[in-house]
Amino acid sequence: PEGYFRALAMDADSSIFALLRDSVRLNGLNGVSPNRSSVAVRHVMLSDARLSDARKSDLRVKFDDHIGLSADYTGLGFVNDMSVRVSTLDIELRSRGQVDVLSIFGNGAFELRILLGAVDTLRRGQINCILATCPQTVCYEMEALLQAHSYRTRAVKGWLLADLLRQDSAEEDICAPRKK
DSSP, X not given: OXXXXXXXXXXXXXXXXXXXXXXXXXXXXXXXXXXXXXXXXXXEEEOOHHHHXXXXXXXXXXXXXXXXXXXXXXXXXXXXXXXXXXXXXXXXXXXXOOEEEEEEOOTTTSHHHHHHTTHHHHXXXXXXXXEEEOOTTTHHHHHXXXXXXXXXXXXXXXXXXXXXXXXXXXXXXXXXXXXX
């Protein structure tokens, strides 16, 4: 509805999670401010469905050496050896309704895995607009996945923009607000 928004912020790094939580509190985004806007913050590592299932190997899988992100066979994730719950966007968005904007900033390491964990959500057309960092190594695969689920895509300076294909879509208006 006009005048307020509902958002969900998720991060695997406990220091970023704490910053997000504090920012929500400081900015009055708890749903009780005059405009009723709210942001739910979750401490979670997003990945594809395969990671959420128990692995047969007990070796850790490295995702991002910069923040020390890895996961093990239990389905638990670790950031600098601190455990964090592993989930998928399909699980996290299952009961959230329509999502206006999804932004994925995966440090160039796991954007594709996050999208692979959202195939049911994409199939349902539950996300209107997707903005994701798009590493050259997997950008083509990310575009192909989104296009296979009726999203238009455009890569721009290391980012991938995508929105649901609509009859009134014009090439220049990817992720533009819908006219009422």
